[in-house]
Amino acid sequence: MKCRHAKDTDLENVCDLLAIVFSEEPVHQLIFTGRDRESLIDVLRNFFRIYVNLASKYGGILLAENDAGTLVYFRPEAMAISKEELTIIDTQLRKVCGVDYPKALAFIDGLEQYHPKNLPHYYISLLAVERSYRGRGLVGDLLNEFNAILDKDKLPCYAECTRFSTRTLIRRWGYFDTSLPISIDGFPNLYPVWREPQS
Template sequence: MKCRHAKDSDLDKVCDLLAKEFCHDPIYKVLFSGRDDRVNILRDYFRIYVNIEIYRKGTLLSENDTDVLVYIRPEFIAEIVETHAQADEELRKVCGSSYKAASELINGLDRLHPLNPPHYFISLQAVQRSARGGEVVESLFRTLHDIIDKDKLPCYAECTRFSTRTLIRRWGYRDADFPLHIRGFPDLYPVWRDPKQLSMK
């Protein structure tokens, strides 16, 4: 199974996939609690940030559009807080009555994010339920790891489910720290992968 970096024309399909798969995620169920239009809100919510990473060539999409992985390159990690500040007005419009909670979540994650050593950051990853258990996820992680191992840099991610934290270990990730706690939200589970030494040919 092949994958590629998403283009501007892929933005709608990427946000649609993320919205549908994160609709029942524990974090976003709390964030948009009681909202009947949660999928539509999430579609616009993710669009704010995915649009930036597609431009930066930081969004991997499977060839059959069933799986997506959004990552942030090391040179942009230091700009996360600034990026979120610039998107604040758009976030306010999208979230409506959930804006305060969204702001607390984003600010909390920014505050807890490690800045050193330099690293890649997986910000989002989703796979269609019907495609789970196949080669799709393996292909995306393999592609990402080829990039980060070539740069000899680690990778960081925050899992919203304990089961995801357990599953991601098969790709070389380990617990990065204790679970992250942001007031009003379920704990997140930070994980870390050290780069693998590439063989010399």
């Protein structure tokens, strides 16, 4: 199998991969401003650990061959997380983000405003491939494996792409634009996509 679900022992490596890849993204550079790359990677490692832990409980983490790519997703029941658990998550974010917490919260709240709420669906939270492995089919491997889960459960999926190029690429696997680009004050546009289950 080209992809597998991460085990607990894989989660540190998953967070390392996410931190390195997303340290190159303008969105996270804008949230955590004034940091050199090493410091940014350190804070992102802890930032993403919050969501990786949550996905371990309410979704899953797929790893591509050689663990050079990952897809972090949430099942529909993640939409019904209790207020108590949301408070715990917020406390963790405050601790990890420090003085950058208001910017992180503004971005998270902005995404939440656009997130579909009326139809049960899966959600791709994070998709990352190590730079040296890009163009080798790992994105396709991850999406093929994930789409098989969607089709088995007969459920759609929502995601936001941080780059227009990613939005264009993901269309090959059945994802289409669900609205105009998402505009959150102070951040680059994001591109929301949706995929219907296929028989």
